[in-house]
Amino acid sequence: MNSDTKQALLQKIRDKLGDDLHEVYEEYQYPLLRINRERLHETCRFMKEELHFIYLNDVLGTDRFTSVDRFEVIYHMISLRDQQRFFLKVFVDEEDPVLPTVTDLWTSANWNEREVYDMFGIRFKGHPDLRRIFLPEDFKYFPLRKEFPLLGVPGSLELPSSTPDHD
Amino acid sequence: MSLDRVMGEGFFTTTLDSLTKWGRSNAIWPMPMGLACCAIEMMAFAGPKYDAARFGSEVFRFSPRQSDVMIVAGWCTYKMSHAIRRVWDQMPDPKWCIAMGACASTGGMHRCYGVVQGVDNFLPVDAYISGCPPRPESVINAIMKIQDKIKEEQSMSLDS
Numbered sequence: 001m002n003s004d005t006k007q008a009l010l011q012k013i014r015d016k017l018g019d020d021l022h023e024v025y026e027e028y029q030y031p032l033l034r035i036n037r038e039r040l041h042e043t044c045r046f047m048k049e050e051l052h053f054i055y056l057n058d059v060l061g062t063d064r065f066t067s068v069d070r071f072e073v074i075y076h077m078i079s080l081r082d083q084q085r086f087f088l089k090v091f092v093d094e095e096d097p098v099l100p101t102v103t104d105l106w107t108s109a110n111w112n113e114r115e116v117y118d119m120f121g122i123r124f125k126g127h128p129d130l131r132r133i134f135l136p137e138d139f140k141y142f143p144l145r146k147e148f149p150l151l152g153v154p155g156s157l158e159l160p161s162s163t164p165d166h167d
Numbered sequence: 168m169s170l171d172r173v174m175g176e177g178f179f180t181t182t183l184d185s186l187t188k189w190g191r192s193n194a195i196w197p198m199p200m201g202l203a204c205c206a207i208e209m210m211a212f213a214g215p216k217y218d219a220a221r222f223g224s225e226v227f228r229f230s231p232r233q234s235d236v237m238i239v240a241g242w243c244t245y246k247m248s249h250a251i252r253r254v255w256d257q258m259p260d261p262k263w264c265i266a267m268g269a270c271a272s273t274g275g276m277h278r279c280y281g282v283v284q285g286v287d288n289f290l291p292v293d294a295y296i297s298g299c300p301p302r303p304e305s306v307i308n309a310i311m312k313i314q315d316k317i318k319e320e321q322s323m324s325l326d327s
Binding site (some may be wrong): 134144148149150151152153157158159160161162 | 248249251252253254278279280281283284288289290291
């Protein structure tokens with residue numbers, strides 16, 4: 001892991017985004033950049049096509065449980081050529097939890113975005129198949145939101161009938 | 168033929184009930200429902216060191232049609248519960264069920280919305296095993312409890 005390469009890449013992102021790059025955390029080995037959500041898709045395209053981050057490792061959500069900018073979505077991407085690992089982070093408001101999809105850039109984002117939708121209810125505009133991925137489709141809640149009770153809502157998930165079919 | 172030769176002049180009497188119970192309790196074939204790490208201990212239970220053959224339980228049957236006791240080993244999600252119940256319904260009577268380990272008995276450390284808090288919510292469990300995971304000796308203990316249970320119940324009159 002070459003830190004000169006990392007700084008060069010960071011400088012390119014700074015030049016590209018300007019004020020829309022809100023925060024850069026560099027305490028950890030890998031940089032984490034918080035950016036303006038309006039420029040998310042554009043930045044992702046830039047990361048993939050100009051900086052060669054061809055591998056999207058993960059997309060994950062977090063519930064910060066704050067009144068403004070409640071959720072955050074983190075994109076974890078890897079450049080195999082430069083051996084770099086970058087994290088992009090955007091805040092999402094509870095009132096309008098919609099983000100643009102990045103499935104047109106990385107196909108691997110498909111299931112990850114479905115998981116974020118399943119767990120937090122954040123919708124991804126332009127996603128080809130935005131259904132729940134783990135829970136039943138008629139499930140009404142988003143389980144990783146902080147207000148969801150730990151043991152779930154009684155009766156929301158079906159248990160099998162204890163009467164056998166044959167008698 | 169040969170009953171004369173085997174028994175000679177002697178004979179013994181018993182009831183049909185106790186003969187059935189003797190046969191049933193010494194040939195409890197388990198249906199392994201291995202869901203998590205408990206399944207590894209369940210395999211050790213069937214292996215040579217712990218020698219389940221002493222209790223007639225060494226034959227793990229992977230078909231519900233041929234098994235007598237279902238060992239639910241591991242944590243069970245709501246999604247899996249339907250499959251387990253389906254397998255259970257396919258097992259012929261008489262049948263018994265062992266909830267192996269803390270997770271199968273009570274949900275254990277998986278205290279969350281997706282995990283059934285104890286398989287007795289949808290299965291009639293006969294023996295619970297504590298431990299996380301339990302040692303193979305505990306599984307043998309549960310098999311012995313099932314044997315005791317079989318020996319105590321009124322097998323012929325209730326199974327009509």
